[in-house]
Amino acid sequence: xxxxxxxxxxxxxxxxxxxxxxxxxxxxxxxEQDQVGxxxxxxxxxxxxxxxxxxxxxxxxxxxxxxGDERKQVIDGQQRLTTITIFLAVCRDIFSAISQGIADxxxxxxxRIITDYIGSPDEDDLRLTQKGQxxxxxxxxxxxxxxxxxxxxxxxxxxxxxxxxxxxxNVMAHAYNQMLSRLLELATVGDEVSDKALSQITKDLMTxxxxxxxxxxxxxxxxxNAFQIFQTLNARGKDLxxxxxxxxxxxxxxxxxxxxxxxxxxxxxxxxxxQTEDLTDYIRYLWNSQASFxxxxxxxxxxxxxxxxxxxxxxxxxxxxxxxxAFSQISDINPVESELADQIGKTSIAIITELNALNFHAYxxxxxxxxxxxxxxxxxxxxxxxxxxxxxxxxxxxxxTNWLEKLMANEAVRLIETKDPATIHxxxxxxxxxxxxxxxxxxxxxQRFDFSEDERLAKSLLRMVENHDYNGKERGVxxxxxxxxxxxxxxxxxxxxxxxxxxxxxxxxRQRHLWSIGNLTLWYGVDNSTLKNADFRKKxxxxxxKNNGYQDSTVHLTQxxxxxxxxxxxxxDVRKTQLIDSILSL
Numbered sequence: 001x002x003x004x005x006x007x008x009x010x011x012x013x014x015x016x017x018x019x020x021x022x023x024x025x026x027x028x029x030x031x032e033q034d035q036v037g038x039x040x041x042x043x044x045x046x047x048x049x050x051x052x053x054x055x056x057x058x059x060x061x062x063x064x065x066x067x068g069d070e071r072k073q074v075i076d077g078q079q080r081l082t083t084i085t086i087f088l089a090v091c092r093d094i095f096s097a098i099s100q101g102i103a104d105x106x107x108x109x110x111x112r113i114i115t116d117y118i119g120s121p122d123e124d125d126l127r128l129t130q131k132g133q134x135x136x137x138x139x140x141x142x143x144x145x146x147x148x149x150x151x152x153x154x155x156x157x158x159x160x161x162x163x164x165x166x167x168x169x170n171v172m173a174h175a176y177n178q179m180l181s182r183l184l185e186l187a188t189v190g191d192e193v194s195d196k197a198l199s200q201i202t203k204d205l206m207t208x209x210x211x212x213x214x215x216x217x218x219x220x221x222x223x224x225n226a227f228q229i230f231q232t233l234n235a236r237g238k239d240l241x242x243x244x245x246x247x248x249x250x251x252x253x254x255x256x257x258x259x260x261x262x263x264x265x266x267x268x269x270x271x272x273x274x275q276t277e278d279l280t281d282y283i284r285y286l287w288n289s290q291a292s293f294x295x296x297x298x299x300x301x302x303x304x305x306x307x308x309x310x311x312x313x314x315x316x317x318x319x320x321x322x323x324x325x326a327f328s329q330i331s332d333i334n335p336v337e338s339e340l341a342d343q344i345g346k347t348s349i350a351i352i353t354e355l356n357a358l359n360f361h362a363y364x365x366x367x368x369x370x371x372x373x374x375x376x377x378x379x380x381x382x383x384x385x386x387x388x389x390x391x392x393x394x395x396x397x398x399x400x401t402n403w404l405e406k407l408m409a410n411e412a413v414r415l416i417e418t419k420d421p422a423t424i425h426x427x428x429x430x431x432x433x434x435x436x437x438x439x440x441x442x443x444x445x446x447q448r449f450d451f452s453e454d455e456r457l458a459k460s461l462l463r464m465v466e467n468h469d470y471n472g473k474e475r476g477v478x479x480x481x482x483x484x485x486x487x488x489x490x491x492x493x494x495x496x497x498x499x500x501x502x503x504x505x506x507x508x509x510r511q512r513h514l515w516s517i518g519n520l521t522l523w524y525g526v527d528n529s530t531l532k533n534a535d536f537r538k539k540x541x542x543x544x545x546k547n548n549g550y551q552d553s554t555v556h557l558t559q560x561x562x563x564x565x566x567x568x569x570x571x572x573d574v575r576k577t578q579l580i581d582s583i584l585s586l
Contacts, residue, residue, distance in 0.1 A: 064220070447580070
């Protein structure tokens with residue numbers, strides 16, 4: 001029978017004795033911007049708690065070596081262990097850059113990270129080694145210490161090594177840079193980074209990670225049993241959700257049968273309206289519309305810490321019931337016929353439809369705040385237009401959504417407190433559009449954007465231009481969803497006669513123009529697939545009696561193409577400029 005040893009460790013104690021390898025059959029490092037952002041948020045939040053506070057960072061499943069190799073094989077938990085190592089490498093590099101010598105506190109901290117928590121590649125005592133994707137990068141660029149003369153060198157360290165690297169290496173580099181940027185941001189006083197503040201913040205967060213965060217290691221004597229446990233942890237059973245824990249806490253606070261019955265009714269109504277037993281996402285968006293920002297990980301703790309009195313619990317549970325029907329409608333993929341139109345307006349509903357088409361969720365707390373205060377339709381529309389502008393611009397820049405989710409949540413709370421939508425509109429524009437997503441930045445990005453990487457975004461942008469420019473207002477019912485329209489290449493991917501589309505310097509230039517927004521339009525209605533590779537003249541005129549030419553299209557963007565005599569790289573560039581101007585004006 002295989003030996004099975006579950007054991008609890010603080011991160012500090014775990015790294016002290018760790019000698020483990022992530023095998024090459026495991027997927028490469030894959031934590032992206034939002035996941036790294038959540039890790040940093042949780043670390044910062046935990047740092048504010050008392051010394052005795054603890055944070056469960058998840059399980060780690062390992063196989064003990066049976067061939068004389070002292071290194072364990074990591075079967076589950078490799079993403080968390082890699083993230084820990086990357087963060088400690090950031091801390092090490094900051095201390096090294098600030099240190100005036102190995103004898104000062106920063107020098108000692110840098111050395112302690114090397115000797116106790118990461119290890120030295122020169123001495124072959126690395127706590128964690130990678131095989132396969134990212135192996136060399138992880139060892140040489142993350143785990144290997146450098147001698148820095150200042151923080152500027154640290155800031156440039158990873159950026160100069162991202163070009164041409166493999167995906168796992170790129171993701172590691174992005175994670176390093178994101179963690180570093182967050183620490184520098186926390187230590188900025190005025191316009192300058194304070195070395196003193198940076199040293200203290202880095203030390204505090206490192207200590208929190210090492211002493212507050214803990215893992216449960218499940219150590220198995222053979223790989224077959226380890227994989228079985230891995231599959232059980234990840235694929236079987238049903239874990240308790242944050243909503244389950246909140247519900248249990250709330251029901252436990254009831255002291256009368258009437259209170260218990262009220263809680264039960266509210267909870268069941270919400271589950272019925274949302275057609276799910278798990279209310280975690282909904283409760284988090286509702287919470288974030290009213291209180292300090294919570295991630296999924298810390299939602300339960302924040303809710304139970306705030307709501308201790310039964311009257312407060314009943315009031316919040318009443319909100320859970322009250323807004324569950326509205327949330328089920330705004331989170332629907334295509335809520336065009338929503339009864340909420342009477343409250344926030346048809347234009348707002350059309351905008352929500354556009355946002356849902358690209359799986360945007362960051363705006364939910366703000367809509368819930370608008371509904372809670374019953375804000376006038378005109379003010380709702382004004383805010384929703386700005387929200388759409390922000391979310392789509394961020395998508396064009398391929399930006400993470402973590403910062404936007406916080407921004408929207410913070411402004412939702414501000415709206416609840418001030419009941420002043422004009423101020424919220426002004427602050428959103430200042431912090432998002434003026435701060436990061438200005439016209440010039442977005443215009444440059446659209447000029448270069450390769451829509452082969454995001455056809456849904458191309459459809460959505462063209463739908464918005466069509467519904468806005470040609471109707472004077474958003475009219476989502478014209479082109480109601482991405483699933484009912486087709487993205488049309490004006491110059492085809494595989495033209496029957498390539499020369500008919502003008503000359504290009506090379507195939508790379510043709511591909512850039514092929515996937516430019518200027519070469520894309522929408523087709524809605526009659527099948528025109530027989531013309532997809534035809535020349536421009538035939539595409540405009542269509543086939544006799546079939547009404548499948550551009551001249552017959554009910555989409556104005558497509559019908560307007562008949563104004564062009566020819567289609568080539570110059571006309572594509574002209575139309576691209578026109579469409580970019582339209583997109584920026586939305």
